[in-house]
Amino acid sequence: MPRSLPDALSTVPHRTDVPFSRLTTLGVGGICRWLFEPVSEAQAQGFVRACAREGMAFRILGGGSNLVVLGDIQVPVLRLDLPRELRREGLELTAPASHGHIALALAAAKAGLSGLEFASGIPGSVGGAVRMNAGAYGREWVDVLARYRFLTPAGDLIEKAPEPGEFEYRRSWLTGGQMILSATVRLAEGDPLRIQAQVSENREKRGTSQPLSSRNAGCIFKNPPGRSAGRLIDEAGLKGLKVGDAEVSPEHGNFLVNRGKASGEDFLELMERVRAAVLERHGVSLEAEVEIWREGSASGRGLPGIPC
Ligand SMILES: Cc1cc2nc3c(=O)[nH]c(=O)nc-3n(C[C@H](O)[C@H](O)[C@H](O)COP(=O)(O)OP(=O)(O)OC[C@H]3O[C@@H](n4cnc5c(N)ncnc54)[C@H](O)[C@@H]3O)c2cc1C
Structure with a gap:
């Protein structure tokens, strides 16, 4: 700079x-x-x-x-x-990328639009959810995404519908400096009471299974095909393992929590220990779901116009 x-x-x-x-x-x-x-x-x-x-x-x-x-x-x-405005046209809702993700899901439920119930407990922004193809309970963003608008690394504005191969499990093609500006979801008309009940059920489930009272970044590792990363970590006896103030949550093996003064380095070391122990115990190599940001990291060589 x-x-x-x-x-x-x-x-x-x-x-x-x-x-x-x-x-x-x-x-x-x-x-x-x-x-x-x-x-x-x-x-x-x-x-x-x-x-x-x-x-x-x-x-x-x-x-x-x-x-x-x-x-x-x-x-x-x-x-x-960006201004926090949602635009509704028929069964479609358009949200700016900086709109709260949970707020969007709750607004859809309130409007009697079904399809985003799975998203009602996933924090972050709409842009982050599109980029990560966020999901839960077998549903993910690409299931409801009708169109999205983004800037290319050169600053050109493009609007497009998702195409096959662009969005996969917790991954999208939008990793090369594209900045998502807004997303349009296509939902279905539903019974507001049923939608609301589903939202409440999903949120309650999270409240009892996830350590939401401690700072965390959601699931740290992706689920390997057909397996649960949380269960693999639990079976390897790693719940409660600590590096400094970074801890494998005793409540949910795939959540690492900050007990107060943990550093990013503590979390990185804890992730490495968990990964090594799960590999040794189960022969499964866990892939990080969270992104690691560090100055000049391999994923961020500082190419012009490319976020690192
Ligand atoms: C308690 C808790 C529960 C969670 N549960 C789930 C879950 O059930 N399912 C799930 O999928 N995730 C879950 N997560 C993880 C996280 O909430 C999602 O990955 C979320 O979609 C990230 O959005 P964000 O805005 O916070 O992105 P950030 O963390 O800020 O960024 C993530 C990535 O998105 C990129 N990005 C952000 N905004 C844009 C933009 N406008 N344009 C281009 N790139 C952008 C960033 O550069 C980065 O690469 C959970 C997290 C927590 C803390």
Whole structure:
């Protein structure tokens, strides 16, 4: 990041030296040196175009509910702060990427629209949910996604429907610097009482099975095909294992929780220990579901216009 901001960036609302403990649900990481929070799509587009022009890498942050951050991040981080408006056309709802994910699911339920009940307990933003193809109870975002709008790394605006192969289990093709601006879901007319009952049931289930009173980032590992990562971790006797203040939740083996002062490095080491123990006990190699952010990491070589 240059010492002085390019003019096009200085017009985008920004803050400096924001602790990642305030930007992520897990509450770890160092300082976010530059946090840009565009309040309009035009500002976001101006930001991406300026980064492309200046050959500057950047990262995109949503609700920070799927991230383990290690140390400080010097490259600019962009977190959209678009007007929280939902648009309804028939059975379709369009939400800006920075809209709360749970808030969208609850709004759909209130409107008597069925299809997003699975999403009603998944935190974060709509943009993060599309990018991660978030899901639960056998349903995932691509099941309801009608269209999405995004900026290319060069800052061009594209709107498209999902195509086969673009979205898989907790993965999408949107990893190369594309910034999601909004998403449109196609839902079905439903009985508001039944939808609401399903939402309440899903949320209650989470309340009893997940350690929601401690800071966490949801499931740390993806479920291997046909297996439950949580069960594999439990059977390997790892519940309660600690590195510093990072702990494998005694309630749910696939949740790592921050007992207070854990660092990103503590979580990384705990993840490695869990992975090694599950490999030894079950012969299964667990793949991380959370993203690891660190300055200059292999996943972030700092290509111009590409978030790292
Ligand atoms: C208590 C708890 C329960 C959870 N349960 C579930 C669950 O049941 N199912 C599930 O799938 N997940 C679950 N999660 C994980 C997490 O909530 C999801 O992955 C969520 O969709 C991440 O959204 P976010 O906005 O927080 O993304 P972030 O964590 O901020 O970012 C995740 C990734 O998305 C990218 N991103 C964010 N916004 C954009 C954008 N606008 N454009 C392009 N890329 C973007 C980021 O760069 C990053 O690569 C849970 C997490 C918690 C804390």
